[in-house]
Amino acid sequence: MSENRGRIFFGSELRRMRDEAKLTGKELADTLGCTPQWISTMESGRKISEQSAHDLDTFFKTSGHFHRLWKLSSDFDVQTTLPPGFTEYAEREKEASSIRVFSALLLSGLFQTQDYAHAIISADGNVRVEETVEQRMERQGVLLREHPPLVWFTVDETVLYRRIGNHDIMRAQLEFLLELGDRPNIMMNVIPKDTGYHAGLGGSFQILSLESYDYAYSEAAGVGTLIGQPDRIKGFTVRWDLLRNHALPVAESRAVIRTAMENL
Numbered sequence: 001m002s003e004n005r006g007r008i009f010f011g012s013e014l015r016r017m018r019d020e021a022k023l024t025g026k027e028l029a030d031t032l033g034c035t036p037q038w039i040s041t042m043e044s045g046r047k048i049s050e051q052s053a054h055d056l057d058t059f060f061k062t063s064g065h066f067h068r069l070w071k072l073s074s075d076f077d078v079q080t081t082l083p084p085g086f087t088e089y090a091e092r093e094k095e096a097s098s099i100r101v102f103s104a105l106l107l108s109g110l111f112q113t114q115d116y117a118h119a120i121i122s123a124d125g126n127v128r129v130e131e132t133v134e135q136r137m138e139r140q141g142v143l144l145r146e147h148p149p150l151v152w153f154t155v156d157e158t159v160l161y162r163r164i165g166n167h168d169i170m171r172a173q174l175e176f177l178l179e180l181g182d183r184p185n186i187m188m189n190v191i192p193k194d195t196g197y198h199a200g201l202g203g204s205f206q207i208l209s210l211e212s213y214d215y216a217y218s219e220a221a222g223v224g225t226l227i228g229q230p231d232r233i234k235g236f237t238v239r240w241d242l243l244r245n246h247a248l249p250v251a252e253s254r255a256v257i258r259t260a261m262e263n264l
Helices: 005-020 025-032 036-043 050-060 065-081 086-093 114-123 129-139 157-161 167-181 230-244 250-262
Strands: 098-103 150-156 186-191 205-209 214-220 223-227
Touching: 005 036, 005 050, 005 065, 025 036, 025 050, 050 065, 086 205, 086 214, 086 223, 098 230, 114 129, 114 167, 150 157, 150 230, 157 186, 157 250, 167 186, 167 250, 186 250, 205 230, 214 230, 223 230
Parallel strands: 098 150, 150 186
Antiparallel strands: 098 205, 205 214, 214 223
16 A cells, blocks of 8 residues: 555554553553554554544544544545546536547546446555545536536447446446436437547547636546647547547437447
8 A cells, every 4th residue: 555644644643642641552452442453553554444533533532633634544545546637637627618528438437327436446446445436426516516517428339338337337327328418518429339430539538618728638548638738639629529520419329328228
């Protein structure tokens, strides 16, 4: 497990307060109902838990101090598992007036159900699966807020048939896409799987339009790149226009999504 300053500070605070209380590791462990080895593990900063943070706050009467440190370390672990550039992209996404998304291999996180996201993140070996899934679900708030951005979502049809998790998870995911597509601010289009080569096969990407400037974000093999240079963004805009030439209209795209769901 990689070094996490939040865990290390948690451990140093635990050791400091245990020493001030003149308690051995075994005495504190007996009080908390855990093992001395677990106390040592926390004090070394190797691993901590939310329940132990609550227990320590109760025992030392620290008004949430240890829980705040646990949350800090948890957030750090989540951030270190995200592709470079994504955190800044997600902040820009909240401000966007329009969002263009193309998914080549997996559905964009912006449109994933919790179970679909969980299956993907678990397979990646993420050490903070639940927290990462929670952040991904919170991100969808941009689609559902009172004044949402206009969203164009284009997906290669092969993505609809790539089973993530089990049949129930995929069926619920495709049904969720249809529900999102009912919203007036979201337009969904599918590129038929028999199209052959098209400009989107180079990888998934997003284009954000803000009040006075645009951003593009590209991700492949776990490496994300946030792009703000106008000349490079123009290249993504051209790719978007080219791949959209192959996309089915909204009504036909919905029929394709429904067929994929019914064929599971």
